[in-house]
Amino acid sequence: MTELISSGLVRGLGIGSTYALLAVGFVIIYRATGVINFAQPALMILGAYATSVLATGAGLPFPVAVLAAMAVLAAVGMATERVALRPMVGRQPFAAAMVTVGVLTVLFVVAHRLIGTQVRTVGDPWGLQRAELFGVSVAQVDLAKIVVSMVAIGAVGLFLARSRLGLAMRATSMDQEVALAQGVDVGRMFSLAWGISAALAALAGMLIGTSAGGFEAITALVALKALPVVIVGGLDSIKGAVYAGLLIGVAEALTRLYQPRYAEWLGANVDVVVPYVIMIVVLVVRPYGLFGTREVERV
Template identity: 40%
Template sequence: MTAFLDNILGGLALGAVYALVALGFVVIFKASGVLNFAHGSLLLFGGYLTAVLHDDLGFAGALALAVLTTAALAGALDRFLLQRGGQDAHSAHVQTIVTIGIDIVLFTDLARRIGGDLLSLGDPWGDSVTRLGPLTVADSRLAAIVVSAVVIGAVFALFRYTSWGLSLRAAAEDLEAAALMGVRLGRVRAGAWCLAGALAALAAVFLAAFPAPGLERTTGQIALNAFPAAILGGLASPAGALAGSLIIGLTEALVVGYQSDLHILGEGFGDVAPYAVMLLVLLVRPTGLFGAKGAARV
């Protein structure tokens, strides 16, 4: 029973971090219709900056600068590489393909810089643990749950109570209608990309924290497990991204925790479990758990 509860808590912590990444996918898609396949490399960039700066600036200063720099980089990529292609549905497909090229360039450079090293981000939790009854929980996991809950709550408030959030919702419904109503789509897109970059840089801290050995060049690829979470919940639904992330996090933690009992599925099934769950759900709900069915006029 203790092992089961430990897996559940670990899954919730992992799902909370995935939610930060999945929200990035969702806000970009809502604002522009683009699937950002460079998101994992942006996360790796933010984590790398935190790792190389924390000795000079301290953890808080390094993280703040990494979040701001990653947000600025994401916004610049959209402004100077993607928006030039237009903002209609066809352009969004082309821009999605462009993000694959951006990902290759960013990842290649970061992988060269990191090499085979394991980088510490200097987080204040280290390898400390807390006892909760029969459970021994890494402080980094508790911090991941608390910080992610606060940040996600703030993002949802941003969607609900700000003019930018209203503009984002309008753009998600109909880009052309939103433009005719005076919504400045360029600014909405820029804000979405910057927000996604900031969330990715923050998520890097917890993906590299104990019990993980540190930041490595594959960390960005691990973060892409949040992509099935965004698809699972429905790409246009922030609430769906949160629900999908928790489902994916719990699934991954339980599969890894009970790997010896699931040997029939093969070694390393935990790596593909998020995608297996996504496919099973999409067979029943092609638009995702919270996705709305489109209406067509005939």
């Protein structure tokens, strides 16, 4: 029983790490532009497809294929921002968010045409092998999800904290007008934010695609679970996205493990709604999320 619990925790942390990776992409765009990017699921599945084509079709070494797919999706994200979102600068955030819904629809149609109805795989970098972790047998793919996601998020955090471009992005997220007055190319920062977000989505797509079942076009809906994550953690908090992603991933995995045994009367697939239940509970207690910035309006 202890081994079963530990294995479930690691599986939940693996799932949660992927959610966190997607949520950080949401946060980066929101902090830079004030817009929630609903196109993230389509960018994720296109990233999985690009990795599949480059790794299994073109025969590139897997790490090279992943980096190339991230670069391709970064270019797609930057082009999307330039064509669809740049004209919305100065408009209401709600209007810009609706544009991202349109982008989601267009990119999802493209992904469906490319992938079709078949199940694809990005290759077999970790396989179905299991590894021993503190005496507990866990799937290598779960460990890979945790390590790759945390390394990627850490790299983005260092970039934002230490580099000149990262400093410019942070200045833009704090006050666009002041950043513009200080010589920061705000439009370039918007584009960079979309590029980083799309690259992270591609990496998350790769991690989801390495699961035993592979991926298909409809797998893009998995990325919608990043919305409860980013809301629970706080729309403008990268740290909150990480903690909330791990929390929701573990809660989902443990629900899948124990609910059929102790609460079968709830029916099947209860774990699917767990992220949204957690989101509702947190919003009742802390409307700005666990780590979100509380906005104070003076009347």
